[in-house]
Amino acid sequence: MKSFKLLLTLLILASWACSGPDESQNKVITDAAKARLDSALNEMVESRMVAGASALIFEKGEEVYFHATGFADREAQKPMGRNTIAIIYSMTKPVTGVALMTLYEKGAFQLDDPLEKYAPEFANMQVFSGVDSISGVIKLEPLNRPITIRDITRHTAGFAINPNQPGLGELLKAADAGNPNNTLVQMAEKMGTVPLMFQPGTQWAYGPSVDVQAFLVERLSGKPYGEYVRENVLDPLGMSETRYFVPEADRGRMSAMYRRGEDESLSQVPDSIAHAFNTKEWALTPGGYGLTSTLDDYMKFTQMLVNEGTYNGVTILKPETVQLMATNQLDDSVTERMFLPSKGNVGFGIDFAVRVAPTSSPEENMGVVGEFFWDGAASTLFWVDPKHDLTAVLFVQVMPFAGQVHKKFRDAVYGPYVAQPEKK
Incomplete structure (x- = not known):
């Protein structure tokens, strides 16, 4: 009887070893x-x-x-x-x-709020649409909608990024917004003078959007x-x-x-x-x-x-x-x-x-x-x-x-x- 119980115990243990969850697999x-x-x-x-x-x-x-x-x-x-x-x-x-987003949780803004609501530096933005082939004058068009805070968190704001782009690149270099001697406020003021390279929300283009987030944190938090x-x-x-x-x-x-x-x-x-x-x-x-x-x-x-x-x-x-x-x-x-x-x-x-x-x-x-x-x-x-x-x-x-x-x-x-x- 004892040997039977011992055999039964060994079989149960063996069963657990074979069919139980293998933690390494997880x-x-x-x-x-x-x-x-x-x-x-x-x-x-x-x-x-x-x-x-x-x-x-x-x-x-x-x-x-x-x-x-x-x-x-x-x-x-x-x-x-x-x-x-x-x-x-x-x-x-x-x-x-x-x-x-710690400020978002405090109710300081909503993601679809216009950026200019908190940062007038970005009011009255326009979009670059080329250079006139005859006069050489830069062509601009109005925004279809304002830049939102959601845009600056997902890289769809349209900020110019290519200093070699004909027409727009010259304006970008002249503004020199990213110069480390600028404060965030000065950076935002200078960025606001450069036309966007596309309508907000229409493209994903990696650029200075998160620098603008830092500026916004500063503006909202004081x-x-x-x-x-x-x-x-x-x-x-x-x-x-x-x-x-x-x-x-x-x-x-x-x-x-x-x-x-x-x-x-x-x-x-x-x-x-x-x-x-x-x-x-x-x-x-x-x-x-x-x-x-x-x-x-x-x-x-x-x-x-x-x-x-x-x-x-x-x-x-x-x-x-x-x-x-x-x-x-x-x-x-x-x-x-x-x-x-x-x-x-x-x-x-x-x-x-x-x-x-x-x-x-x-x-x-x-x-x-x-x-x-x-x-x-x-x-x-x-x-x-x-x-x-x-x-x-x-x-x-x-x-x-x-x-x-x-x-x-x-x-x-x-x-x-x-x-x-x-x-x-």
Whole structure:
């Protein structure tokens, strides 16, 4: 009888082992994924795609992967490390978007309010429609509708961006709105004098819209933007190393910047150029670029987002606000989208790209429907994957923008593309 009970117990245990839930199957970052990630990051350095790379991934609130390889400064033989400070360029934009949306939650504005309601600097805007071939006079047309705040959060405002565009480019250069010696108010005043390059809401064109968001935060809050974002986003999240100005004592941790040539060689950009914005306190505190950060600091921001606005007991935004930001705001009628399609099957929310359809080919970046993300000019990247409660941050410092770096990293996280069977 005892032997029968023992056999029955063993059979039950064996049954549980065979048919019970395999937790590893519910994870994205398995041992196999870690091996792929190590290989991908190491290969980026060995092939001289980048001088150094570091990555941090959290899944279900826990750190599941960290790896740093190569050099923060190859010439000085300074290794890439966990506390390396990187210039994150446009990964500044989502931070600004969060700061703006804290004011949205306070009822300071509605997304479809005209921008000029709060910023008369943008009243009486016109749209550039060419140059008269005989007289050389610039042709302008009136707005079909005003720029809205929604437009500046999704890059559909129409602000001019090409200094080489005949006619409009000359006006853009003369205004010099983005000069770092300008305050945000001066920037807005100068932008308001330059005609738009298209009617608001008709195209997606990446440009200075998020700098205007920073200006709007300043206007609505009555505080300097740098002070507001520090008090309402960065400090509450404990992001003490995410900043515009890097003090001298911390500059030894700043990564060098590299430029990849057409012959695929890497050359270091002199620090006097690469770090110029972050080693002096300028008048301009742009919303669209300018912050530096560390892996752990930026991970706090992504964890707040995946937790729908709350991190470490501190609430920055309500869940419904984060969901709104992570919802595609582009109508299908917006067919002109610059480089956005290169990011995959995505739309654009409030300062994030938003994946709206599954990966459809081996050439496309791997991703999950519902994820939201953005990157930076020096090829940094982060994303938030609510489906798997996963957040990832990748730091490299290489220009021009290296989309293949992101492709390799995403493939390593999610595994290679597998075509889905067609539904009958």
